[in-house]
Amino acid sequence: MSSHSTDQAAPAILAEVRPASIPRRELVENHRDFHWITEKICGIVEGKTPTWWWWCFGAAAFVASFTVSGLIYLVSTGVGVWGHANPVNWAWDIVNFVFWIGIGHAGTLISAILCLLRQKWRTSINRPAEAMTIFAVVCAAIFPVFHVGRIWFAVMPGYLFPFPNSNGIWQNFRSPLEWDVFAVSTYGTVSVLFWYIGLIPDLGTLRDRFTSTGNIVKARIYGFFAMGWRGSNRQWSNYEMAYLILAGIATPLVLSVHTIVSFDFAVSLIPGWHTTIFPPYFVAGAIFSGFGMVLTLMLPLRAIYRLEDVITQYHIDCMCKITLATGTMVGYAYSMEFFIAWYGANPYEGFAFINRAFGHYAWAYWIMITCNVITPQFFWFKSVRENTTLVWILCIFVNVGMWFERFVIIVTSLARDFLPSSWGYYSPSIVEIFTFFGTFGVFSFLFLLFIRFLPIMPMSEIKMVIPAADPHGADHH
Amino acid sequence: MSKIFPKSANALPLQIVIFLFVLGGVAAAGITYYATPAYLRVGYQPVQPVPFDHSLHAGQLGIDCRYCHASVEKSATSSVPAAQTCMNCHSVIKTTSPLLEVVRESYKTGDPVPWVKIHQAPDYVYFNHSVHVNRGVSCVECHGKVNEMTAVYHAKSHSMSFCLNCHRNPATFIRDPQDVFNLDSKTLAEQGRLADAQKFVHDWKVKPPQSCSGCHR
Numbered sequence: 001m002s003s004h005s006t007d008q009a010a011p012a013i014l015a016e017v018r019p020a021s022i023p024r025r026e027l028v029e030n031h032r033d034f035h036w037i038t039e040k041i042c043g044i045v046e047g048k049t050p051t052w053w054w055w056c057f058g059a060a061a062f063v064a065s066f067t068v069s070g071l072i073y074l075v076s077t078g079v080g081v082w083g084h085a086n087p088v089n090w091a092w093d094i095v096n097f098v099f100w101i102g103i104g105h106a107g108t109l110i111s112a113i114l115c116l117l118r119q120k121w122r123t124s125i126n127r128p129a130e131a132m133t134i135f136a137v138v139c140a141a142i143f144p145v146f147h148v149g150r151i152w153f154a155v156m157p158g159y160l161f162p163f164p165n166s167n168g169i170w171q172n173f174r175s176p177l178e179w180d181v182f183a184v185s186t187y188g189t190v191s192v193l194f195w196y197i198g199l200i201p202d203l204g205t206l207r208d209r210f211t212s213t214g215n216i217v218k219a220r221i222y223g224f225f226a227m228g229w230r231g232s233n234r235q236w237s238n239y240e241m242a243y244l245i246l247a248g249i250a251t252p253l254v255l256s257v258h259t260i261v262s263f264d265f266a267v268s269l270i271p272g273w274h275t276t277i278f279p280p281y282f283v284a285g286a287i288f289s290g291f292g293m294v295l296t297l298m299l300p301l302r303a304i305y306r307l308e309d310v311i312t313q314y315h316i317d318c319m320c321k322i323t324l325a326t327g328t329m330v331g332y333a334y335s336m337e338f339f340i341a342w343y344g345a346n347p348y349e350g351f352a353f354i355n356r357a358f359g360h361y362a363w364a365y366w367i368m369i370t371c372n373v374i375t376p377q378f379f380w381f382k383s384v385r386e387n388t389t390l391v392w393i394l395c396i397f398v399n400v401g402m403w404f405e406r407f408v409i410i411v412t413s414l415a416r417d418f419l420p421s422s423w424g425y426y427s428p429s430i431v432e433i434f435t436f437f438g439t440f441g442v443f444s445f446l447f448l449l450f451i452r453f454l455p456i457m458p459m460s461e462i463k464m465v466i467p468a469a470d471p472h473g474a475d476h477h
Numbered sequence: 478m479s480k481i482f483p484k485s486a487n488a489l490p491l492q493i494v495i496f497l498f499v500l501g502g503v504a505a506a507g508i509t510y511y512a513t514p515a516y517l518r519v520g521y522q523p524v525q526p527v528p529f530d531h532s533l534h535a536g537q538l539g540i541d542c543r544y545c546h547a548s549v550e551k552s553a554t555s556s557v558p559a560a561q562t563c564m565n566c567h568s569v570i571k572t573t574s575p576l577l578e579v580v581r582e583s584y585k586t587g588d589p590v591p592w593v594k595i596h597q598a599p600d601y602v603y604f605n606h607s608v609h610v611n612r613g614v615s616c617v618e619c620h621g622k623v624n625e626m627t628a629v630y631h632a633k634s635h636s637m638s639f640c641l642n643c644h645r646n647p648a649t650f651i652r653d654p655q656d657v658f659n660l661d662s663k664t665l666a667e668q669g670r671l672a673d674a675q676k677f678v679h680d681w682k683v684k685p686p687q688s689c690s691g692c693h694r
Contacts, residue, residue, distance in 0.1 A: 166515060166636040166637065166638050168636070168639075207481070228482075
């Protein structure tokens with residue numbers, strides 16, 4: 001930047017823009033240096049397995065066994081063990097699918113969109129958020145695959161994936177359910193790649209540290225996955241480019257995946273589903289629920305591993321504000337649905353919404369409104385955002401509310417469609433309840449393995465955002 | 478830094494990628510070829526309790542299919558004959574043949590001959606014989622040249638694509654209705670009378686369903 005003489009009055013139109021320097025809050029507090037970051041993150045992997053980890057791991061495995069046994073029972077008996085029946089043929093299975101896939105969106109938003117927008121605060125939270133995304137996709141995928149009952153059809157050529165087959169059938173590419181297969185599988189693949197590419201430099205660090213301490217077995221395992229990372233300039237340059245390209249690929253996925261999930265409903269003709277607001281409304285809801293889950297996971301992690309210096313109050317503020325923004329968007333969408341139901345003057349649509357708020361499932365509707373519209377409004381207050389316990393409790397409400405949102409949308413519309421003769425009431429079976437409950441075990445099981453064996457934060461990226469990475473200061477050349 | 482991998486490990490990523498591609502290709506090709514009714518069903522020829530010879534009865538003697546499979550024109554199923562049908566002739570022909578002992582036993586007791594079923598339509602498939610044979614679809618289209626089989630075997634795949642092949646283009650497979658039970662006859666298309674076949678399809682309202690619920694009711 002060329003220097004300007006200061007003794008003249010500045011002209012009304014400057015020759016070039018001179019951005020004001022706005023002091024940003026420190027992303028790593030207490031002036032922690034490179035060494036501290038490495039020791040902190042690697043120490044979690046290298047240290048002895050904590051007792052609490054074993055207890056949590058055992059509990060998670062036990063809860064996960066509910067899902068496993070529920071699914072075994074389903075496959076061996078038939079899909080009738082779930083409570084679906086006419087007219088509600090989509091119920092908890094699709095509710096749970098949308099719930100879990102929505103949670104994943106925060107991870108992709110943090111890793112892709114915030115990366116492209118150069119939001120530096122993403123660095124401390126992107127790794128666990130991406131892990132959350134992948135594990136949430138795993139939990140989500142269980143439900144659509146198993147709700148077909150005879151799951152071997154899901155992998156047979158010609159059913160989900162287009163492949164020549166002896167049934168002479170081909171996918172209906174006009175069906176959003178088929179788009180969903182591609183949306184979710186692409187999403188899963190890109191998320192795994194993104195996560196893995198980001199892990200490579202840190203796996204190289206762990207490999208080198210295990211090599212120097214003589215733990216050759218672990219060095220080999222981490223070394224295998226580090227794929228020969230040496231940290232050379234050329235590798236860093238390729239790495240940065242690969243990461244940027246993947247961020248570019250993943251960015252549209254943040255919007256497309258839940259848009260297509262919403263098409264599963266919006267493209268049908270059921271009152272309450274057949275609305276054009278669904279895609280943006282679902283995406284906002286997905287990011288809302290995802291940030292709720294990120295905070296639910298990050299706050300205990302921060303407390304247990306004493307990570308206050310890298311997950312600072314600034315990070316929590318940022319996440320709370322996104323939760324507030326998306327939660328308010330969701331609230332707007334709820335009211336706009338009602339407005340359009342009245343303004344559209346379609347009696348079925350009007351009935352569907354009045355039925356949601358005051359019908360048989362009104363209890364679910366008001367749980368949804370309380371959790372999703374009222375809860376995030378507390379984040380307007382700084383004192384609330386700074387009370388981590390309260391933030392965590394509010395985020396639990398967000399998680400609950402977003403599950404109920406999907407329940408309300410799916411079940412109320414199906415239970416009361418056009419013909420009163422085909423009305424019904426749906427209650428889940430015990431198998432369904434346990435299968436869903438167990439997915440929290442599956443998720444925790446995977447997440448606990450992640451925090452025990454992988455670097456929970458991208459060391460290299462955190463080092464890039466501390467002042468030591470920029471010793472001369474970006475503004476003074 | 479001590480070395481933890483041999484130099485050959487440098488080629489490992491490429492080798493793994495190639496291996497996965499080859500594995501995927503082999504698996505896809507294998508499933509496409511082997512996991513099909515055309516491979517798994519065709520040629521199934523179980524040993525029957527009575528070595529009934531279709532090539533002798535339907536071929537040399539020229540007995541009409543409907544003499545034994547009497548309900549084929551009227552019902553969804555093509556009936557397997559009771560021992561009484563066999564005994565119409567065998568009460569006077571080869572009355573002491575040991576090969577026919579099972580038939581005579583069935584005739585006396587009324588217990589059916591334990592034939593082994595060869596062509597098994599799955600429970601989730603609705604198939605009606607009468608609607609096919611009354612619209613010019615010959616036995617031979619699905620069962621092959623039974624009149625030349627010493628022991629019956631599964632001649633055609635009976636896969637869904639096999640059904641759809643005809644359902645999507647019935648005129649190519651239709652015979653003159655009087656040729657339906659003549660397994661040596663040719664389809665109208667084979668006789669160069671495709672226009673007649675198309676007229677038949679139109680006049681006789683041959684509208685084979687292609688929707689899922691046409692067969693999976």
